[in-house]
Amino acid sequence: MTSVSSYLIKSVRILGGEPTDLLLKDGVVAEIGTGLSADGAEVVDADGLIALPGLVDLHTHLREPGREDAETVETGTRAAAMGGFTAVHAMANTTPVADTAGVVEQVWRLGREAGYCDVYPVGAVTVGLKGEQLAELGAMADSAARVRVFSDDGHCVSDPLLMRRALEYVKAFDGVVAQHAQDPRLTEGAQMNESELSGRLGLAGWPAVAEEAIIARDCLLTAHVGSRLHVCHVSTAGSVEIVRDAKRKGWNVTAEACPHHLLLTDELAATYDPIYKVNPPLRSAGDVEALRAGLADGTIDIVATDHAPHPHEDKDCEWAAAAFGMLGLETALSIVQHTMVDTGLLDWAGVADRLSYAPARIGRVADHGQPIEVGAPANIALYDPAATRTIEASASASLSRNTPYAGMDLPGRIEATFLRGRPTVLDGKLV
């Protein structure tokens, strides 16, 4: 890391507004205005760039401990920084599972040591993600990692009584249960979106109702016990409708959509290339449309990446044998620009809300997701929306290469990321 302690960012457009200068000093935004100067500050020419609050991901798989062949906290947070993120929530499905204070503190400490972005561990809801018995949620909440988000992601907390208890229990420390909504019986052996195409391809179907039924149930449970529910990776039009209805009733439900569900459709499964295999699966064009509309009107609160690194051999095989999941951190903002901004559905203030303010609020993260104002923590991403880049898997900062966007031209590039006033990315490169 560099020893310079202050940065003067010249002529940047905050949330796409009028050009201004930004002085970052001692970890905070020290000054905002035109024609700023500062002795000893390193000057960053940001002509044409947009300043966004550092992005916050509520759904990242960092794989450490246990699968360091796929990703480590260090490589995953490097990828995060390259994507403009200053905070990520690390999912609990590691080996061992992050279901104790010890494991979440380990992940939290690894994040601090890596230094590329802040790592907020997600705690497992149930011991070993087995869905049988609550993990020590209170111990994780009280640990140095201060866990507020609990999820068995990868598995659904399908037992309704256990889900009810989890929702009730986390109220004691203002936690939230982030549900991976997938009825296990309705998705036994499921490989792709259930549709005419799954029938033709002979791949076992993952029906939309398996997601929607769980979301509907959990919304009702949340309302009944007065708790807070977050729905992970909403993927169907029906799910968007259910969440919209729950919000209309005033229930405390939030939801996320993943970049790949905003862009890609199940037609890609016809290649039988498992680079497109993900859970929940890619859905229809109509579902993509509904997710975009839901994200635009706020029904879907946030974009979360579900960044899921896998080693090459887990994708270089037949579809059924392959692992579920795809990379997401380095391409998320470009896909949001492509699907939401360039289409006129969202402005840059909206992007800041969906990728920074709202996820920080849901995760109860104090030092991230704040507007770029004097005195705010200097967590900032500088983004060039006019750039075009061709995605290359081999260029990823992640340890894994399983990006479904390889070869695609996507708009926008992160030029710099600042974490508490220090650059983690500068000139488009890791510092």
Next chain:
Amino acid sequence: MKRHLLSAADLTRDDAELVLETAAELRSLADRPIKKLPALRGRTVVNLFFEDSTRTRISFEAAAKRLSADVINFAAKGSSVSKGESLKDTALTLEAMGADAVVIRHGASGAPHRLAHSGWVRSSVVNAGDGTHEHPTQALLDAFTLWRHLGEERRGGLEGRRVAIVGDVLHSRVARSNALLLKTLGAEVTLVGPPTLLPVGIEGWDVETSYDLDAVLPKVDAVMMLRVQRERMQGGFFPTPREYSRRYGLDGRRMATLQDHTIVMHPGPMVRGMEITADVADSDRSVIVEQVTNGVAVRMAVLYLLLGGSESESPE
């Protein structure tokens, strides 16, 4: 023809009728004292079977040998799913051995597609059954059998002919390939089974569907019974095997409602007493044994056209 045969949808009507005509010529070979042609001398065909299927493997082996190809049988029991060698490494091994064609049977839908399109091998790939996806040479041999009995062995001979395919369509690769190929050849296909065994979205397949076997039988020129696998009987797709047989099994009573010329087919192996009774399987209408004979001729035609070259060959 394309370089690979992965799906019945890869075949145009011209391609398919060329296969049938070639098979007809090659079938006459079976009646000669010396059953061998030198067409593929020096070429190597690998039978790569990740699932046990003695009948299909033997059929391909006989086909390749009658064309004088060298045959390597590679029984890779268990796939990468069950911790065996990965499909990729197996493919690279075959490539190193100089295979000209790989005939693959695999439990995962799309495995032949991966083999053909992942850059692992340069050889032609023939799908000999993949998961619940397709089995195009079975469809070709079924079409050939229909063509001999109903189509006067001439181009366009199956136009307007009606074929019912009955049973577990959801899990059947035979049904998928047959539906595609018979449509290509101008036949009318009706898929019949309990609603639980017809896939979601089947309305988009451009075929008729029915839950009522009795209503369909009198109208068709051929009825093809699908095997009901043992694991489906436990899977809750229908209440009991007996109920399935009563509603969707082909027995003597139902056979009596068929038109005089209607033939009965089954891709084998049969579960006698389940989807078909012994008296039907062994009746004069049954062409089940002939299907096996035709299988060799059709697979010879496919290997010959893929490897020996046809006039319409256009490498990808």
